[in-house]
Amino acid sequence: MNRLRDGAIVLGLAGVLLMASADTKDVEAKISYESESIDRATEDGTVGVLRGIGNETLCALAENSMNSGRMRQAYTEAQADWSEEEATETEPVAEAAAVHPELTALQNSNYQLTAEDYDALLRIVEAEASGEDETGRLLVANVVLNRVENEAFPDTVYEVVYQQQAGKAQFSPVGSGKIDRVTVSDETRAAVERALAGEDASGGALYFVNPSLADAGNLQWFRSHLTLVQAYHGHEFYL
Structure with a gap:
């Protein structure tokens, strides 16, 4: 055992x-x-x-x-x-x-934008408001986006920026080619991101003009046919 x-x-x-x-x-x-x-x-x-x-x-x-x-x-x-x-x-x-900060901007956007739209928006804001502060740049971005939302204008940012009437560009930097020569600044990027996030400081404006640079006839048309919303630094904004 x-x-x-x-x-x-x-x-x-x-x-x-x-x-x-x-x-x-x-x-x-x-x-x-x-x-x-x-x-x-x-x-x-x-x-x-x-x-x-x-x-x-x-x-x-x-x-x-x-x-x-x-x-x-x-x-x-x-x-x-x-x-x-x-x-x-x-x-x-x-x-x-x-390398592509637009990825973040587009993700945070309240608008349906393509990369082409985003690039066009950055360039037109830089070309039109390079001498303005961030608020002045925001206002220009607001006008472009307000047009996209308005039935009287094209449905995309790119089409709004490059729209022509009677063979004439709606934004002078497009007609002069300046839009293709600008270098987009960080200040413009910040302003555009604010606009894409839904901030509208323009009061819904659909037009703007720089009185010091505008043709006298064009300036008279703005003031006779449109409603002035506000003036900010070098631009007047209209409905």
């Missing part, structure tokens, strides 16, 4: 070690099978079986330990690869946002 008790202790210890392993299902099944055989064996036969189980258990445990080590190494390598891929995927997004 002492041999049976000693064998049972060996079997118990082997079971504890196997349960601590990463994948012990096959070995546990083997122990269960051999344990059933023990119940049907004699005492002398039991000791032999236990010794066999002990040897098989140690071999299986060693092999399982090696497999677990390989699995941990593979998992660690996979994590490193995944982290590297994730960094590779996210870095271009951050770089794109830095």
Whole structure:
């Protein structure tokens, strides 16, 4: 009986070690099978079986330990690869946002704009209000966006900016080509973002004119046919 008790202790210890392993299902099944055989064996036969189980258990445990080590190494390598891929995927997004700030502006916009619309809006504001402060630039952006919303004008920013009547551009920088030569400033970008976010300081104005630069006949038409909303620095804004 002492041999049976000693064998049972060996079997118990082997079971504890196997349960601590990463994948012990096959070995546990083997122990269960051999344990059933023990119940049907004699005492002398039991000791032999236990010794066999002990040897098989140690071999299986060693092999399982090696497999677990390989699995941990593979998992660690996979994590490193995944982290590297994730960094590779996210870095271009951050770089794109830095190179193309219009991505942020368009996302925060209350208007449906394309990149072409946004570029046209930035350029016309810069060309028309380069000597103004941020509020003066905001007012010009407001007029363009108010036209987009008004049925009397085209439906997109680009079409509004480049609209012509009787072969004449509605905005003088378009006619002169100045719109293509400007370098858009941070102040203009900030003003345009405010306008796209819904800020309208113009009182709904649809027209503006710079009295110091306007043709006398055009200026007279503005003042005779339109309603003055406000004057701000170098521009007058009309409905």
